[in-house]
Structures are given as C-alpha cells and as structure tokens.
Amino acid sequence: MPPSSRRPAARTARGTVGVSWEAVELAPVILVSGAEALLADRAVDRVVSLARAADPDVEVTRLDAGEYAAGTLGVVTSPSLFAEDKVVVVDGLERAGEELIDDVTAYLAAPPGDVVLVVRHAGGQRGKKLLDALRASGAPTVACDVIKSDADKSAFVSAELRRAGRRADGQAVRALVDAVGSDLRELASSCAQLVADTTGLIGPDVVERYYGGRIEATGFRVADAAVAGQSGQAVALLRHALATGVDPVPIVAALAAKLRVLAKVAAVRGRGAGAVRDLGLAPWQTDRAMSDLRRWTPEGLASAISAVAQADAEVKGEGRDPRFAVERAVLRVAGAVGA
Structure with missing residues (x-):
C-alpha cells in the first residue's frame, strides 16, 4: 500500500x-x-x-x-x-x-x-x-473456511500454542478439542487461558484440571470408555452427560465417529504406514486406533457398528426413548470388545 x-x-x-x-x-x-x-x-x-x-x-x-x-x-x-x-x-x-x-x-x-x-x-x-x-x-x-473435523481443530490448537511459544502433547490437544471444540472462538480463548495460566509442556492433566467437567459431559469421553470395554464408566459418563443437557444424538454420533476410525485403520493396518497416512487422520487418531484395535476382533467391531446404527435410527425418531437407545448402544459397544 x-x-x-x-x-x-x-x-x-x-x-x-x-x-x-x-x-x-x-x-x-x-x-x-x-x-x-x-x-x-x-x-x-x-x-x-x-x-x-x-x-x-x-x-x-x-x-x-x-x-x-x-x-x-x-x-x-x-x-x-x-x-x-x-x-x-x-x-x-x-x-x-x-x-x-x-x-x-x-x-x-x-x-x-x-x-x-x-x-x-x-x-x-x-x-x-x-x-x-x-x-x-x-x-x-x-x-477462512469453517473448521469442522477434529483433525483440523487439533491442528488449529497446535498452531495457536505454537504462535504463543508453547506446546501441548497429543493427548492434551485431543482433550481440549473434546472439551471446547464446538466453537473456534472458545477453542482459541481456551488456548490463550492455558498459555497465560500455565508453564512448560501442556499435558492432559492440565487440560483435565481446567476443563475436566466439560470433557466428561461430551460424547467423546463416553465413546472412549465404551470402545475400551469399560461399560461401567461409559454408562456413568453417559448419564452425567445426559443430566447436564447433552442430547443423545451427538453422543451416538461420537460413538459412530470413533468406530469409523477403528474400521478405517483396521482395513489398512496390514498395508504399512503409508496406507495409514493416506487415511488423512491426525497422528494421535491413528495411534489411539491402533492401541484400541488390540482389544477388538472383526466380528466384535461389526457388531458394535450395527448396534450404533440401530441407535442412530432410534434417537432420530424411530424409537420411543432416545436415552434408553443410546445407553443400550453404549453397553453393546462395550460388550463387543474382545468378542
């Protein structure tokens, strides 16, 4: 100019x-x-x-x-x-x-x-x-396209922290996205708060301390527990989420998203690291999926996907009790681990 x-x-x-x-x-x-x-x-x-x-x-x-x-x-x-x-x-x-x-x-x-x-x-x-x-x-x-995927939100968080001269490990980034990732301004504000209030590498314990209550009220924590086979914890988190106003629909969506990642990684994990990279997932997503898949059989994964598909239909109008439908799906997913 x-x-x-x-x-x-x-x-x-x-x-x-x-x-x-x-x-x-x-x-x-x-x-x-x-x-x-x-x-x-x-x-x-x-x-x-x-x-x-x-x-x-x-x-x-x-x-x-x-x-x-x-x-x-x-x-x-x-x-x-x-x-x-x-x-x-x-x-x-x-x-x-x-x-x-x-x-x-x-x-x-x-x-x-x-x-x-x-x-x-x-x-x-x-x-x-x-x-x-x-x-x-x-x-x-x-x-300035809308940032929708968790991978892009994770990249946004890492870039925000990098501009501020800070870093967070992969689990901390995932935890922060799970907690406040629905709105980019809120995510940016959360990054700024962590930068201002903490020192050193930001770990998941720091994110838990600041945003733990909000993390527990999301479908992602429910999905993580269910996929890990922790049925008691998954149901407890689910009931807490529902009690704090979380709608059953996004919880089922979180379950479905988690299982889709498992299915994608399972389909290519024998083809080498290049095939996994081609999936376009964040490194922490593939690492987590590889770890989770040690507990899963193809039959169990198929059963879990079927249970979530049924719940998805029921919470969107085909069932009479969306809360019951999502709790049943959570129990079925957790029960399918190792099956």
Missing part, C-alpha cells in the same frame, strides 16, 4: 491466491472469503495492523454491505486533504445489493495507490459475479 515506494510489495501480494489469515500481506484489493468468522476477523485485523505499521496515521473505514448506498465507496476512497493512506473494509458481501456490486466492479478497474480495500464474503452464491471479478483481478484471497 502507499506510499508509492511500498507498491512493489503490494503488487507481489496481488498474485497470491488462497493465503492463510496469518500470511496475508498488503495489496490494493484483498478478498476474505469463508464462514469462519474468527479467521476472517483475524485476517482483517492483520491487514489493518500491517497498514498501521506502515503508516500510523492510516484512516480505517468500515462499510456494511447490507446498508450500502450507491457511490459511498468512491467517497471513502477518494484522496483526502492531508493525503492519508486508507484501509476500507466492506463486511458482508453476501448481503450486497446491486449498488455495491457495481461500485466495487468499477473500482477494480483502477484501484487508487493509497488505499487497501478489504472485502469480506461469508459464503454462499450471492455476490458470485463480484467474487469472480475479484479473483480474476488477481486480488489475493484469504481462505
């Missing part, structure tokens, strides 16, 4: 596509795309921070696409009396009307040299024509 002596770096950044929020650099136009709001916020904050590092007096303007009035972009990006650099952030492109789409499209033809325009789009097909135009212009795209 401006002054003009900084333009070569911006031009280099224009050719970058699909960068992460922590790698985005200043460019005349930047597209932040994806529904993961935390990552999108971080991308915008990084751009603003870089602009302020280059010019402490930079003017930052935020526009809401849903409230946009025709011509506003031209007004806020026009040269000012004191020639300040500018960052203009347009939020909610997926809510844009034709006025904003037309103005941004016209802007792309000749973006001013002293302005960084950041456009946020949270997903969906609305505004696709402008998205295509932004990408065709060479504007860098910051990918």
Whole structure:
C-alpha cells in the first residue's frame, strides 16, 4: 500500500491466491472469503495492523454491505486533504445489493495507490459475479473456511500454542478439542487461558484440571470408555452427560465417529504406514486406533457398528426413548470388545 515506494510489495501480494489469515500481506484489493468468522476477523485485523505499521496515521473505514448506498465507496476512497493512506473494509458481501456490486466492479478497474480495500464474503452464491471479478483481478484471497473435523481443530490448537511459544502433547490437544471444540472462538480463548495460566509442556492433566467437567459431559469421553470395554464408566459418563443437557444424538454420533476410525485403520493396518497416512487422520487418531484395535476382533467391531446404527435410527425418531437407545448402544459397544 502507499506510499508509492511500498507498491512493489503490494503488487507481489496481488498474485497470491488462497493465503492463510496469518500470511496475508498488503495489496490494493484483498478478498476474505469463508464462514469462519474468527479467521476472517483475524485476517482483517492483520491487514489493518500491517497498514498501521506502515503508516500510523492510516484512516480505517468500515462499510456494511447490507446498508450500502450507491457511490459511498468512491467517497471513502477518494484522496483526502492531508493525503492519508486508507484501509476500507466492506463486511458482508453476501448481503450486497446491486449498488455495491457495481461500485466495487468499477473500482477494480483502477484501484487508487493509497488505499487497501478489504472485502469480506461469508459464503454462499450471492455476490458470485463480484467474487469472480475479484479473483480474476488477481486480488489475493484469504481462505477462512469453517473448521469442522477434529483433525483440523487439533491442528488449529497446535498452531495457536505454537504462535504463543508453547506446546501441548497429543493427548492434551485431543482433550481440549473434546472439551471446547464446538466453537473456534472458545477453542482459541481456551488456548490463550492455558498459555497465560500455565508453564512448560501442556499435558492432559492440565487440560483435565481446567476443563475436566466439560470433557466428561461430551460424547467423546463416553465413546472412549465404551470402545475400551469399560461399560461401567461409559454408562456413568453417559448419564452425567445426559443430566447436564447433552442430547443423545451427538453422543451416538461420537460413538459412530470413533468406530469409523477403528474400521478405517483396521482395513489398512496390514498395508504399512503409508496406507495409514493416506487415511488423512491426525497422528494421535491413528495411534489411539491402533492401541484400541488390540482389544477388538472383526466380528466384535461389526457388531458394535450395527448396534450404533440401530441407535442412530432410534434417537432420530424411530424409537420411543432416545436415552434408553443410546445407553443400550453404549453397553453393546462395550460388550463387543474382545468378542
């Protein structure tokens, strides 16, 4: 961005596509795309921070696409009396009307040299024509897709801790994801709390101390105990989870997910480490599955999968008592160990 002596770096950044929020650099136009709001916020904050590092007096303007009035972009990006650099952030492109789409499209033809325009789009097909135009212009795209899988959440936790100069072992990362992994902001906040309140390598005992009650109320702890053949503990954890408001459906889903991982690893474990890596699982997942499979036979695994499939149908409407259905499934899974 401006002054003009900084333009070569911006031009280099224009050719970058699909960068992460922590790698985005200043460019005349930047597209932040994806529904993961935390990552999108971080991308915008990084751009603003870089602009302020280059010019402490930079003017930052935020526009809401849903409230946009025709011509506003031209007004806020026009040269000012004191020639300040500018960052203009347009939020909610997926809510844009034709006025904003037309103005941004016209802007792309000749973006001013002293302005960084950041456009946020949270997903969906609305505004696709402008998205295509932004990408065709060479504007860098910051990918902020929703993080859904446990493996990706684990990678997120490890990266959060690494940026803070800290590390956690695999079990601790898994425990933290199990406890607070449903929301990325909460997961990031939990990482920050552990960094602030602890020292050294973060182990599972530390996570248990801070978030143990929440871990026990999740389906993952229930599934872990059931797959280990610990029927008493599994039922106790299940009843605690149900008593604290956990719905039977995600508990059955956790059981199913655990068994799917076992089935995947069991299908390829005789083919060497390369075949296991090709499954796309996190290392701790494959290590845990290999350990769990020592207690399982193919027949027992098939029986457990069948029991969970039945419970899945029952908790989604085919049965009259979802709580009974999930408890019966837990007992059947635990009973299938070694069978």
